[in-house]
Amino acid sequence: MTAVHTTARTTATAASTRPAAASAEGRRVLRRVLWGAQILLAAFLFAGSALPKFAGQAQAVETFNEIGWGQWFRYVTGAVEAAGAIGLVVPRLAGLAAAGLIGLMAGAALTQILVLEPAWAALPVVLAVVFAAVAWDRREESRELLRSLKR
Structure with missing residues (x-):
């Protein structure tokens, strides 16, 4: 084989691995951003949302009175938020926690639109989009966890 063919082959191989390397680097950057x-x-979910519900902060009590489902629902919502917050920082659970939190955010958005203040529905919608990105990024870990539970 001539030097020209060897150089051409090496260049072609290097060029074909560049997109894969760039993709892997992009994935690492995305993973770091999502971890942040x-x-x-x-x-926020734990300290700013769940704890005030558990502590019976006046605004939380008033909000759940407006919703009309009773104060038991405040505790359930706080428990779901706390569990989701813990799950988000456990790598193996992060994807499933994010998926569950999407459901919570859908309920929060509907409650804002139908019962409380429709303009505030945008916040849970934006959070749901972030949780969807986390769930998508962690889909392999979630699949593996679900497989291990089946065994």
């Missing part, structure tokens, strides 16, 4: 978002959202 997961940590911030977990802190």
